[in-house]
Amino acid sequence: MPRQSRPVTGDAAPVSDRPRVMGRPRAADRTPAILEAAKDLLSDVGYDRLRIQDVADRAGAGLATLYRRWPTKQALVADAIRYYADGLLSPIEDDPEADLMALFRITIDKMCGEGGEVLPGLIAAFRTEPEVAEVVRDRVVAPARERARADLSRILGADNPFLDLLVDLVPALVLFRKVLISEVVVVDEFLGSVIDLITTLARASTPV
Secondary structure, three states: OOOOOOOOOOOOOOHHHOOOOOOOOOOOOOHHHHHHHHHHHHHHHOOOOOOHHHHHHHHOOOHHHHHHHOOOHHHHHHHHHHHHHHHHOOOOOOOHHHHHHHHHHHHHHHHOOOOOOHHHHHHHHHOOOHHHHHHHHHHHHHHHHHHHHHHHHHHHOOOOOOHHHHHOHHHHHHHHHHHHOOOOOOHHHHHHHHHHHHHHHHHHHOOO
16 A cells, blocks of 8 residues: 655645755854954053954954954954044034034043053054054044144134144144153143133234
């Protein structure tokens, strides 16, 4: 007597008709976590002491995952800077002095930070790591200088003879005090003096 096949009951589809899943499920994209870890470690330990293994550990990713995407530390740090550069500028408001104060405050925070290691490590890398130097200049320094110039122009006028010097005043002083003489920058006191200087120039430049 021929053997009868078992009927299919209910809504279940035959095994042959079910979609097959090939291979392992794709893991979630770890890129944001990896770049966040690289940014945090850059602040904590500095560029020179940052290790890809430490980035992988903090991001909860495999070392091979990082090396497939970023074959060198320079490439990883450059991408991390690009990823977060857009958030380094404060919003533009109606008060140019308040805008300038906010910009300078962010500048000091990012240059010194809680760990205080970002600026010294990056400066040391500028001479030997052109990829890192280029992205810092193009994505961080240039937009900040352009924004400072715009804020200062609203306060002093675009034709003020001191404009070029004042654009670089805060980062230059912070660089000198932080890196060369290892002085702690007291942000409120320091920025208050800078704004007083700028407003004094503004009054002196106003025609009687």
